[in-house]
Amino acid sequence: MPARSAKTSAPASASPSAQASRSRGTSKTANPPTRRATPQGPAPVAVAAADPPSSAEARTPEQRVTPEAASASSASSASSAPPAWSFTDGLDRAAMAATARFTGNVSPAAVLLAWTDWAMHAATAPGHQLNVFKAFAAIDKPGAGHVSNAGGPPTADRRFHDPLWDQPPFAWWRERFLRTQDFVDEMTGEIPGVDPHHRDVVRFMARQWLDVFSPSNLWYLNPEVLAAIRETQGQNLVQGAQRWWSDLRDMAAGHAPGAGPQACKAFCVGHEIAATPGKVVYRNAYFELLQYAPAEPQTWREPVLIVPSWLLKYYILDLEAQHSLVRYLVAQGHSVFMISWHNAGPKDRDRGLDNYLNDGLLTALQEVRRLTGNVPVHACGYCLGGTLLAIAAATLAREGGSGESNGKASGKASDVLASVTLLAAQTDFSEPGELGLFIDASQVAYLEAMMWRQGYISGEQLAGTFQLLNSRDLIWSRLMGDYLLGKPAQTTDFTVWNADTTRIPARLHSQCLRELYLNNALATGTLKVAGQPIALSDIRVPMFVVATERDHISPWRSVYKMHLLYNGDLTFALVSGGHNVGVVCPPGHPHSHHRVATRTVGSAYRDPDDWFATTPAMQSSWWPAWQAWLLAQGSGKSVAAPWPPARGLDDAPGAYVLER
Numbered sequence: 001m002p003a004r005s006a007k008t009s010a011p012a013s014a015s016p017s018a019q020a021s022r023s024r025g026t027s028k029t030a031n032p033p034t035r036r037a038t039p040q041g042p043a044p045v046a047v048a049a050a051d052p053p054s055s056a057e058a059r060t061p062e063q064r065v066t067p068e069a070a071s072a073s074s075a076s077s078a079s080s081a082p083p084a085w086s087f088t089d090g091l092d093r094a095a096m097a098a099t100a101r102f103t104g105n106v107s108p109a110a111v112l113l114a115w116t117d118w119a120m121h122a123a124t125a126p127g128h129q130l131n132v133f134k135a136f137a138a139i140d141k142p143g144a145g146h147v148s149n150a151g152g153p154p155t156a157d158r159r160f161h162d163p164l165w166d167q168p169p170f171a172w173w174r175e176r177f178l179r180t181q182d183f184v185d186e187m188t189g190e191i192p193g194v195d196p197h198h199r200d201v202v203r204f205m206a207r208q209w210l211d212v213f214s215p216s217n218l219w220y221l222n223p224e225v226l227a228a229i230r231e232t233q234g235q236n237l238v239q240g241a242q243r244w245w246s247d248l249r250d251m252a253a254g255h256a257p258g259a260g261p262q263a264c265k266a267f268c269v270g271h272e273i274a275a276t277p278g279k280v281v282y283r284n285a286y287f288e289l290l291q292y293a294p295a296e297p298q299t300w301r302e303p304v305l306i307v308p309s310w311l312l313k314y315y316i317l318d319l320e321a322q323h324s325l326v327r328y329l330v331a332q333g334h335s336v337f338m339i340s341w342h343n344a345g346p347k348d349r350d351r352g353l354d355n356y357l358n359d360g361l362l363t364a365l366q367e368v369r370r371l372t373g374n375v376p377v378h379a380c381g382y383c384l385g386g387t388l389l390a391i392a393a394a395t396l397a398r399e400g401g402s403g404e405s406n407g408k409a410s411g412k413a414s415d416v417l418a419s420v421t422l423l424a425a426q427t428d429f430s431e432p433g434e435l436g437l438f439i440d441a442s443q444v445a446y447l448e449a450m451m452w453r454q455g456y457i458s459g460e461q462l463a464g465t466f467q468l469l470n471s472r473d474l475i476w477s478r479l480m481g482d483y484l485l486g487k488p489a490q491t492t493d494f495t496v497w498n499a500d501t502t503r504i505p506a507r508l509h510s511q512c513l514r515e516l517y518l519n520n521a522l523a524t525g526t527l528k529v530a531g532q533p534i535a536l537s538d539i540r541v542p543m544f545v546v547a548t549e550r551d552h553i554s555p556w557r558s559v560y561k562m563h564l565l566y567n568g569d570l571t572f573a574l575v576s577g578g579h580n581v582g583v584v585c586p587p588g589h590p591h592s593h594h595r596v597a598t599r600t601v602g603s604a605y606r607d608p609d610d611w612f613a614t615t616p617a618m619q620s621s622w623w624p625a626w627q628a629w630l631l632a633q634g635s636g637k638s639v640a641a642p643w644p645p646a647r648g649l650d651d652a653p654g655a656y657v658l659e660r
Helices: 067-071 087-103 108-123 126-140 170-187 196-212 223-232 235-252 325-331 353-371 384-399 433-438 441-454 459-469 471-484 493-499 506-518 608-614 623-633
Strands: 047-049 278-283 287-292 298-300 304-307 336-341 377-382 417-423 456-458 503-505 527-529 543-548 570-575 594-599 638-640
Touching: 087 441, 108 196, 108 441, 126 170, 170 196, 196 433, 223 235, 223 471, 235 471, 278 353, 287 353, 304 325, 304 353, 304 384, 325 336, 325 623, 336 353, 353 377, 353 384, 353 506, 377 384, 384 417, 384 527, 417 623, 441 456, 441 506, 456 459, 456 506, 503 506, 543 623, 570 623
Parallel strands: 304 336, 304 377, 377 417, 417 543, 543 570
Antiparallel strands: 047 527, 278 287, 287 336, 298 638, 456 503, 570 594
């Protein structure tokens, strides 16, 4: 994912060309001690890439470490030494970091290469030039291009939905703009020889500039704004100016616009949000494990472990009571556990994917099993947390499910995992959507130089990228609603969560960009754990995969590729909404719908468009369908649910979620 939005992304990971990705505060507890004796269950393993950026990132099976040893150092330097940089490497990175300060962490080389590639090929493509000329001539031709007086504008373009846009002269301005949009799309479209990634970058940048001049953004061309001026005698512009000034003050104070301390007072973490009762039952340098209080004396035998992404605070899944997936699962009789990641700081720069697998997810899995009598666990991962869960499930399948410190397997994977659920999580990154526009070798090098300087990447630094991915909803709709129409500020639980950003260790972010996005190592079998390749096809436990229709972070067709990587029973659900609001979709949510179908072992593959056309939409939340699926994968037995736990450390939501 991933700065985030209540409307979509996010989260983030609108899906462009399939080739778009080919070249594409101080913590409160910096070094907390591990609060438990020797864990039981699967032994930690080391993760590395088949062709890592540095050989120092790989570890052999003999170098495996226990969670306790890892917790002794916040960076786990003994088990995952950082790459050694030479003096000349430092010079190069310092120069890149200095340049990045002036370019907003955008690589000028990547932008220049894209435009040069496009311009040189466009100059030698007479057929393309003819098509562009025809599109240009059609801008002033009535009835050409988008004719929407009768049927309205394209359904995806919500800027012109108001009926006032059908009246002259506003209809003429709208049609002219949409035909200009067609011209820009034709101009930046397919040209023989242009690299697909460069083509998509040029098209994206051209559309961003064009959207600036949309008549919906100009008060004197927007009938909705003119109507509001007449109705309020101009007070909407006065109120909009006040909102603009308030947002400027929030940003100057280091807060997200509209999410200052005063605005967020109505939603306090641990009170109105992240408020499901529970206890912290385990803590190390990487995460806190929360166990939630059962709703009844009996719970279903198999517990649920939720793995959020390190890009976000976990309580996106535990917002207000009516929006809380955690509270819903508890009410349905499940024993629920949640990982709350530590908010990384400069000292954590060398924490990598191996640490988050071994000292994070696998350790949490051990603890959940220890606390519940070593029964199989329903594991659920969200966004990159789902990607990490897929890696862990494949690791357990390869290792035999669990192991001792000597590395010998002592059980089957099905003894550890009852099922795996992935929420808006990619495992094949060959089609990362518009996020791939910001990921190529040059751009990653610039991000690495910036992280090399500060040791992490912050949510604020990611905010601009994710806003640009969905600029119509996150930038221009804000200009329209807040500043031109002067709508009153509305702070919601989503708004507060969206402003509560996290920091990501430099090494972890670099590994994800290079190995998952650039190299697509997980899908191609070149990602290695303990020196052995990871294959998702090794997973044998049932899988439930959720994708969202308007996801700019994890496009649903990309998530659908799990059908090609996993051979077992796979239930796939496509739900309405975006990366965040599609997942947080409780029963009774208005206008929500979902499609769900199961591919059983031995069934033929269906392409995503055929699946979409043949799978009917159901007007309801996907949560009940998933909860029924969880029960079907379990034993159907219930067990006593003693509460409180014998060794609770703190009340939920714990300390890590409060770190800024």
